[in-house]
Amino acid sequence: xxxxxxxxxxxxxxxxxxxxxxxxxxxxxxxxxxxxxxxxxxxxxxxxxxxxxxxxxxxxxxxxxxxxxxxxxxxxxxxxxxxxxxxxxxxxxxxxxxxxxxxxxxxxxxxxxxxxxxxxxxxxxxxxxxxxxxxxxxxxxxxxxxxxxxxxxxxxxxxxxxxxxxxxxxxxxxxxxxxxxxxxxxxxxxxxxxxxxxxxxxxxxxxxxxxxxxxxxxxxxxxxxxxxxxxxxxxxxxxxxxxxxxxxxxxxxxxxxxxxxxxxxxxxxxxxxxxxxxxxxxxxxxxxxxxxxxxxxxxxxxxxxxxxxxxxxxxxxxxxxxxxxxxxxxxxxxxxxxxxxxxxxxxxxxxxxxxxxxxxxxxxxxxxxxxxxxxxxxxxxxxxxxxxxxxxxxxxxxxxxxxxxxxxxxxxxxxxxxxxxxxxxxxxxxxxxxxxxxxxxxxxxxxxxxxxxxxxxxxxxxxxxxxxxxxxxxxxxxxxxxxxxxxxxxxxxxxxxxxxxxxxxxxxxxxxxxxxxxxxxxxxxxxxxxxxxxxxxxxxxxxxxxxxxxxxxxxxxxxxxxxxxxxxxxxxxxxxxxxxxxxxxxxxxxxxxxxxxxxxxxxxxxxxxxxxxxxxxxxxxxxxxxxxxxxxxxxxxxxxxxxxxxxxxxxxxxxxxxxxxxxxxxxxxxxxxxxxxxxxxxxxxxxxxxxxxxxxxxxxxxxxxxxxxxxxxxxxxxxxxxxxxxxxxxxxxxxxxxxxxxxxxxxxxxxxx
Numbered sequence: 072x073x074x075x076x077x078x079x080x081x082x083x084x085x086x087x088x089x090x091x092x093x094x095x096x097x098x099x100x101x102x103x104x105x106x107x108x109x110x111x112x113x114x115x116x117x118x119x120x121x122x123x124x125x126x127x128x129x130x131x132x133x134x135x136x137x138x139x140x141x142x143x144x145x146x147x148x149x150x151x152x153x154x155x156x157x158x159x160x161x162x163x164x165x166x167x168x169x170x171x172x173x174x175x176x177x178x179x180x181x182x183x184x185x186x187x188x189x190x191x192x193x194x195x196x197x198x199x200x201x202x203x204x205x206x207x208x209x210x211x212x213x214x215x216x217x218x219x220x221x222x223x224x225x226x227x228x229x230x231x232x233x234x235x236x237x238x239x240x241x242x243x244x245x246x247x248x249x250x251x252x253x254x255x256x257x258x259x260x261x262x263x264x265x266x267x268x269x270x271x272x273x274x275x276x277x278x279x280x281x282x283x284x285x286x287x288x289x290x291x292x293x294x295x296x297x298x299x300x301x302x303x304x305x306x307x308x309x310x311x312x313x314x315x316x317x318x319x320x321x322x323x324x325x326x327x328x329x330x331x332x333x334x335x336x337x338x339x340x341x342x343x344x345x346x347x348x349x350x351x352x353x354x355x356x357x358x359x360x361x362x363x364x365x366x367x368x369x370x371x372x373x374x375x376x377x378x379x380x381x382x383x384x385x386x387x388x389x390x391x392x393x394x395x396x397x398x399x400x401x402x403x404x405x406x407x408x409x410x411x412x413x414x415x416x417x418x419x420x421x422x423x424x425x426x427x428x429x430x431x432x433x434x435x436x437x438x439x440x441x442x443x444x445x446x447x448x449x450x451x452x453x454x455x456x457x458x459x460x461x462x463x464x465x466x467x468x469x470x471x472x473x474x475x476x477x478x479x480x481x482x483x484x485x486x487x488x489x490x491x492x493x494x495x496x497x498x499x500x501x502x503x504x505x506x507x508x509x510x511x512x513x514x515x516x517x518x519x520x521x522x523x524x525x526x527x528x529x530x531x532x533x534x535x536x537x538x539x540x541x542x543x544x545x546x547x548x549x550x551x552x553x554x555x556x557x558x559x560x561x562x563x564x565x566x567x568x569x570x571x572x573x574x575x576x577x578x579x580x581x582x583x584x585x586x587x588x589x590x591x592x593x594x595x596x597x598x599x600x601x602x603x604x605x606x607x608x609x610x611x612x613x614x615x616x617x618x619x620x621x622x623x624x625x626x627x628x629x630x631x632x633x634x635x636x637x638x639x640x641x642x643x644x645x646x647x648x649x650x651x652x653x654x655x656x657x658x659x660x661x662x663x664x665x666x667x668x669x670x671x672x673x674x675x676x677x678x679x680x681x682x683x684x685x686x687x688x689x690x691x692x693x694x695x696x697x698x699x700x701x702x703x704x705x706x707x708x709x710x711x712x713x714x715x716x717x718x719x720x721x722x723x724x725x726x727x728x729x730x731x732x733x734x735x736x737x738x739x740x741x742x743x744x745x746x747x748x749x750x751x752x753x754x755x756x757x758x759x760x761x762x763x764x765x766x767x768x769x770x771x772x773x774x775x776x777x778x779x780x781x782x783x784x785x786x787x788x789x790x791x792x793x794x795x796x797x798x799x800x801x802x803x804x805x806x807x808x809x810x811x812x813x814x815x816x817x818x819x820x821x822x823x824x
Contacts, residue, residue, distance in 0.1 A: 094209040099642070101395055101674055103200035104313075106690075106705055112146060113153045114195055115705060118692045119398075121159045124194055126535035133187060141188045147195070155699065198398050199689060201313055201713070202676050204391030205744075210384045215750055216757055217378030224373045225365035234360045313392070313709075313716045369772065371763035379755035384748055388741040391726050392717055393637070394677040394710075396689055400612050401464055401532035403645065403671035407608055408656050409504050411599055415592040416489070422588035423486060426581055430573040432548075433566040446482070449475050450544040453495065456528055459538075465530040466651060468508060471543055472521040479547045481513060481522050487546045488524060496539035501615070503530040505541060605665040609643045609673040631694070635685050637676040645671040679717075680725045682710045 106115040116124075127133040142150050151157075225231060365372050451473045458467035475481075489507050496503060511524040522545050530539070645668035648655050655667040665671070677685040684694075686706045691698040698706070714724035722740040723729055730737075 091210050096207045096209070098205050098207070099640075099674075100203045100205060101200050101397065102203070103197045103397070104709070105197045106199065106709055108149075108153050108701060108705060110149070113149045114147070114197065115690055115702060116150075116154045116195070117198065117690050118159075120194060121154065121156060122163060123534055124191070125156070125160050125163055127190070127194070130535035133190070137187065138191070141191050144188050145192055145195075150195075153701070198396060199686070200395050200397060202393045202395035202674065203389055204393065205387060205389050206741075208386040208388055210386070211381060212384045212748075213382045214753075214755075215380045215382050217380040217750070217752070219375060219377050220756065221376040222373055223363065223376070224371060225363065226371050227365055227367050227369050230362055230364040232360050233363050313712050367762075369776065373761045373763070375759045375761060377757040377759070379753050379757050380750040381753050382748060383751055384746060386746045387744045389720065389744060390741045391679070391721070392713060393679065394682045394685060394713065396636075396675045396677065396685070397672055398613055398616075398675075399670055399672045400609060400616070401462065401670055402466075402529075402651065403605075403609055403612060403643075403668055404656060404666045405504075405529060405531050406501050406612060407599075407603065408666070409501065411596050412504065412506065414595050414599070418592045418595060419486070419585065419588050420490070422584040422591075423581070426584055427577065429577055430570050432570055432574075433563065445549045447475075447479065447547050448491075448544050449473055449547055450491075451524075451542055453540050453542045456539045456541060458528075459530075460532070462532040462534050463530075463536040464532040464651075465503075465528055468525055468527050469541065471524050471526060471541070472514075472516045473524065473543070473545050474516060474519050474521045475547050477520060478550055480550045481511070482546045482548050484546055485511065488543055491544035492526065493542050494528075494539055495542065497537040498530065498533065498539060501531075502533065502536075503528070503539060505529075511545070605645070605671075606641050606643055606673075608665070609671055610638060610641055610675075613673055613675070635677060635681045635688070637678050640676045642674045643671050644674075679727070682713065683707065686710070 107113055108115065124133075128135045128138065139148070139151070142148055223231065223233070363374065451471050454469060454471055456465065456467075456469070458469075459465050485507065488511065492505055492507065494503060494505055505526050505528045508525045508527045511522050514521055514523050516523075524543060524545070526541065526543070528539075528541065530536075643665075645663055645665050647662035648667035648669050649662055651669035655662065657664060657666045660667060683706060686709070687693045687698055690702060690706070697703055717726060718724045720742040728737045728740070
C-alpha cells in the first residue's frame with residue numbers, strides 16, 4: 072500500500088515581505104588639488120612640469136633672468152629652491168642642436184604687453200586631483216494620484232464601451248553640421264520605472280558631454296560606460312583640501328542630478344498620454360474593451376478618471392574618493408591617423424610592387440642602336456621646416472621646387488614622388504609625418520622650369536624638441552621631338568605599336584590593381600575605425616609619453632602599473648579642432664570628435680591603497696625609492712587626509728569592508744548627499760464615481776417611485792407587527808397544545824389566527 076508523506080515546509084519560507092527595487096546611475100566628479108610645501112603656497116611640481124619649465128627657458132623665449140621676478144609676481148618666490156630646480160636643470164641633457172637651428176617660438180605678446188607670467192602660471196597648474204565616485208539611487212516607494220484625464224457621464228441604466236489606451240512618445244532631434252535632422256518615435260509599454268534610469272543616464276551623458284543645458288559647448292567626453300564618465304567642468308581652479316573638494320562636488324553633483332531627473336520626469340509626464348474612446352459595437356466580437364453601466368434606474372452618474380503616478384525616491388550617494396591623474400595630450404588622434412595613412416600607403420605600394428615593369432617608350436634608334444627613352448631622377452634641395460608652434464608642434468604646408476633642364480618633362484608618376492619623400496629628423500616616426508597634397512604642377516622658378524610639389528607636415532607637441540628637414544625627388548624623361556615621333560622607320564613603328572599595346576595592358580593592370588588596393592584600403596580603415604577606442608588611444612599615448620620603455624620592459628613593471636592605476640575606469644575629454652591650425656581629419660564629424668580634437672585630457676584614477684606609490688611616480692618618477700623628505704612628508708599628509716575623509720564618510724580608509732568575524736554581514740557603506748522625489752507615469756488610472764444632483768424621472772415615473780416607497784414602508788411595518796404577534800403568542804404558551812396559528816398575509820387578506 073502507498074504511504075502518505077507530508078512535506079514539512081517552514082511557513083516562514085512561504086511568507087512575503089516588502090523589499091526595495093533600487094536602480095543606479097553612476098557619475099564621477101574631478102577636482103584638481105594643488106599639493107604644496109609646508110608654507111601652504113609653494114606647489115609641488117611633477118617631473119614633467121619641471122622639464123617643461125626648464126625647456127621653456129632654454130628654447131621657448133622665457134628669460135632665466137626674468138623668471139625670479141615672474142615667480143615673485145605670482146607669489147611663488149620659493150618655488151625654484153623648494154623644488155630643487157637647479158638639480159633638475161643639471162640632470163636635464165644639454166641643448167638640442169636641432170632646436171638651435173630654428174627660430175624660437177614667438178613670445179606671448181598682447182595689448183597689455185608681455186604675458187610671460189600667465190605662461191608660467193599655466194605651466195604650474197596641477198594635473199593631480201580627487202575623483203569622487205558618485206551614484207544616484209532610484210527607488211520606487213509608492214503611488215500618487217495624478218491629473219484628471221477624463222470624465223464620463225452615464226444616464227440611468229446607460230451602458231458604454233470604454234477603450235483605454237496608454238502610450239508614450241519620445242521624440243529625439245539631433246542637429247548636426249550637415250543639417251541632418253533625425254526623429255525617433257518609440258512606443259513604450261507597461262510601467263516606466265526603468266525608463267527613468269535610461270532617460271537619466273542619457274540626460275547625464277548629454278550634460279557631461281554638451282553642458283548643463285544639453286547644448287553644444289565645444290567639448291566631447293568618452294562614451295558612458297558602467298561607471299560613468301568624469302565631469303570636471305564648472306569647478307573651482309583648484310583646492311588644497313579633500314574636504315573642500317568634497318563640499319564643492321557635493322553641491323554640484325546634487326544640482327546636476329536633480330536637474331537631470333527633473334527634466335526627464337517632466338518630459339515623460341508630458342509625453343505620457345492616456346486616451347479614452349467611446350465606441351458602438353454590433354454583433355459578437357472578442358475584444359479587450361470594458362463595458363461600463365450605470366446601475367441606477369433614475370440617477371445619472373459621472374465617472375472621473377485620474378492618472379496613477381509612481382512615486383520615486385532619488386538619493387545622490389558618494390561611494391568612493393580616489394586620487395586621479397589628469398594629463399593632457401595635444402592632437403590625440405595623430406598616431407591613429409598615421410596608422411591609417413601608413414596602412415593605406417602600404418597597401419598601395421604592395422599593389423604597385425606586384426605589377427610588372429612599366430613599358431618604356433622607344434626612341435628613334437640610330438643605326439645598330441636599339442630604341443630607348445632616356446630618364447633621370449632629380450632631387451630637390453633640402454628644405455628646413457620652420458613653421459613650428461609654440462610647444463614644438465606643427466601642422467603646415469610647404470611648396471618644394473624640383474628644378475629641371477629644358478628638353479625634359481615630368482613623367483607624371485606621383486607615386487615615385489611619394490616614395491622619395493624623406494623627413495630628416497631625430498623625432499620618432501610616430502611624432503611627425505609628411506604627405507603629398509594635390510597634384511604637382513610645372514612652373515617657372517627663377518627663369519628655369521621647375522616641378523612644384525606641395526606637402527603637408529604634421530608633428531606632435533614636443534617642447535624644445537628637435538627640428539626637421541625634408542627632401543623629395545621626381546622622375547623626368549627627355550621630351551620626344553616631332554621628327555622622332557614621325558620617323559618613317561618600319562622597325563621603329565613596330566616598336567611603337569608594341570609599346571602602345573604593352574602600355575595599355577600595363578595601365579589596365581595598374582588601374583585594376585589600384586582599384587582593388589583602394590577597396591582593400593577602405594576595408595582596412597573601416598576595421599581600424601570599427602575597433603577604435605579613444606580611451607585606449609589616449610592611454611597608449613600617455614604610456615608612450617610618461618612611461619619610457621625602461622620602466623615597462625619587465626613583467627613585474629606592467630603588473631605594478633596595473634595595481635597602481637585603475638585603467639578600467641579611465642575616461643577622457645576632448646576639445647574641438649578649431650583651437651589648432653590645419654584641416655579636420657574627418658570633416659563629416661563634429662569638430663570635438665576625437666579624430667578632429669586639438670587637445671584631450673585623460674582622467675586616470677588611482678586604485679585605493681596605492682596613492683603613495685602613484686604620487687611618487689607622478690612627482691618624482693620613482694618606483695622603489697623615496698623622494699626628498701619634504702616632498703615625502705607632503706605626499707604622506709595628503710594620503711592621510713584622503714584616508715581620514717574615507718573613514719569619516721565611507722567607514723574605512725581604503726573603501727574596503729572591515730571583516731572582524733566569521734561570515735560577517737557586510738553593510739553597504741555610502742555617504743548620502745541629498746534626497747528628492749519624482750513622479751513618473753504608469754499605465755494605471757484611478758476611478759471616482761459622482762452621482763448626479765438631479766434625477767432624470769418624469770411625473771409618472773416619480774409617482775411610481777413614490778408609490779413603491781409607500782408600499783415598501785407598509786410591508787416593513789407589517790413585518791414588524793408580525794414579529795410582535797409571534798412574540799406574544801410564544802409568551803402565552805404554557806404546555807403542549809394542538810393549535811394552528813397563522814401569521815402574516817395570504818394574498819390580499821388580513822392576518823388571522
